Amino acid sequence: MAFSAADAEQWIPRLRRYAIALTGNREAADDLIQDTLERAWRKRGLWQPGSDLRAWLFTVMHNVHVNGVRSMRPMESLDDSERGAERANEIPAAASAESGVVLSELRAALARLTDEHRQVILLVGLEQMSYAEAALVLDVPIGTVMSRLARGREQLRRLLARDAGAGGPGLRRVK
Amino acid sequence: MNEQRLHAYVDGQASVEERREFETQLAADPELAERVRAYQQQNEALHALYDPLLLEPHQLRVPVEPRSHWRRWGGLAATLALGIALGYVARGSLSMVGASAPIVREAALAHAAFVPEVRHPVEVVASEEQHLVTWLSKRLSVPLKAPSLMAAGYQLLGGRLLPPTQSSDPAPMALLMYENAQGRRLSLLIKRESTNRETAFRYADDQGARVFYWVDGPLGYALAGDVPKEELQSVARLVYQQLNP
Numbered sequence: 126m127a128f129s130a131a132d133a134e135q136w137i138p139r140l141r142r143y144a145i146a147l148t149g150n151r152e153a154a155d156d157l158i159q160d161t162l163e164r165a166w167r168k169r170g171l172w173q174p175g176s177d178l179r180a181w182l183f184t185v186m187h188n189v190h191v192n193g194v195r196s197m198r199p200m201e202s203l204d205d206s207e208r209g210a211e212r213a214n215e216i217p218a219a220a221s222a223e224s225g226v227v228l229s230e231l232r233a234a235l236a237r238l239t240d241e242h243r244q245v246i247l248l249v250g251l252e253q254m255s256y257a258e259a260a261l262v263l264d265v266p267i268g269t270v271m272s273r274l275a276r277g278r279e280q281l282r283r284l285l286a287r288d289a290g291a292g293g294p295g296l297r298r299v300k
Numbered sequence: 301m302n303e304q305r306l307h308a309y310v311d312g313q314a315s316v317e318e319r320r321e322f323e324t325q326l327a328a329d330p331e332l333a334e335r336v337r338a339y340q341q342q343n344e345a346l347h348a349l350y351d352p353l354l355l356e357p358h359q360l361r362v363p364v365e366p367r368s369h370w371r372r373w374g375g376l377a378a379t380l381a382l383g384i385a386l387g388y389v390a391r392g393s394l395s396m397v398g399a400s401a402p403i404v405r406e407a408a409l410a411h412a413a414f415v416p417e418v419r420h421p422v423e424v425v426a427s428e429e430q431h432l433v434t435w436l437s438k439r440l441s442v443p444l445k446a447p448s449l450m451a452a453g454y455q456l457l458g459g460r461l462l463p464p465t466q467s468s469d470p471a472p473m474a475l476l477m478y479e480n481a482q483g484r485r486l487s488l489l490i491k492r493e494s495t496n497r498e499t500a501f502r503y504a505d506d507q508g509a510r511v512f513y514w515v516d517g518p519l520g521y522a523l524a525g526d527v528p529k530e531e532l533q534s535v536a537r538l539v540y541q542q543l544n545p
Binding site: 137141159166228231246271282 | 303304307313335338339342343345346347348349350351353355356358360361362363364413417
């Protein structure tokens with residue numbers, strides 16, 4: 126089966142969930158996905174028919190994102206707190222009222238992580254990719270995925286524990 | 301090393317044997333158990349925070365035509381945003397979109413968005429059924445019931461709350477998900493209807509998802525699934541019977 130635009134479009138909600146979580150910004154995410162879809166269409170001959178289309182699209186998006194981040198260097202000069210605040214303003218409202226406070230803390234904490242840590246946490250924790258798939262998408266060895274995951278999660282835990290106050294639980298029940 | 305096993309356990313990527321071994325370790329190490337719980341909660345919170353995005357209308361598509369061309373049609377695309385969001389379900393038959401009831405769109409979107417989720421298709425699992433029903437009833441401000449579909453071979457997996465998709469109708473919706481022994485899933489979408497009347501079963505078929513829908517008192521129901529029409533219809537009847545004993 127050759128590459129089909131309709132098949133690729135089925136994955137847009139998933140690409141979008143990841144891109145918004147990654148960039149913290151709807152507009153940047155939609156631009157990123159549009160560029161990704163364009164590139165995927167141009168390079169559709171490189172997709173191996175029968176292989177995992179989701180993983181391939183995420184790989185293309187990762188490459189587009191890395192190139193984009195590189196060309197947007199000035200962004201990096203913002204300090205962490207500014208960047209966190211900027212991101213927090215632009216992400217969607219919390220899913221449910223009773224968990225709103227905690228979810229906004231998660232959002233802010235996530236924004237403080239490095240891109241590399243955030244990518245792995247989202248691909249594995251949100252997109253539910255296997256470690257091998259995440260390694261493929263990010264073009265790094267599995268060992269690197271594991272060490273980024275370990276460091277990222279631990280940092281996230283500390284940030285959330287700190288926000289929750291001394292001795293408080295990192296996160297209350299989501300439900 | 302231990303660290304690797306910990307994450308494989310948290311992410312459900314450990315084998316049954318590895319799980320069992322790790323759980324023995326967990327029982328003896330409260331500090332380790334606390335970290336595991338924290339990481340599991342991170343995953344759950346990520347879903348609670350970002351899953352609603354799966355249902356959001358968007359105007360993105362593969363630019364099969366050169367860019368300048370589709371850019372020009374951007375305005376049209378915006379007005380059809382939800383239609384295009386459905387496009388991935390309906391595989392492009394936009395004519396259908398205008399004709400179908402909102403609940404059909406919503407059920408098809410929700411089904412397409414959440415059924416592929418292997419580990420997190422639901423927010424609250426079926427083992428907490430009473431909690432699930434109470435929670436969803438409270439959020440929809442109307443008493444709900446989760447019909448038992450065991451007679452058709454479908455077991456309740458759990459449910460989730462969905463954000464409203466239309467500004468004209470800002471009420472949240474409930475989604476219950478069922479699964480049979482073959483791993484096939486059906487979604488039952490429930491939302492408040494202002495009409496407060498009864499309708500017959502209606503059917504919408506759009507390649508991506510088949511949907512039976514009806515209104516029963518204050519609630520509208522839409523059952524969506526990728527199963528043959530006849531099977532879906534008999535399950536829809538069962539849902540109706542279960543709710544009207």
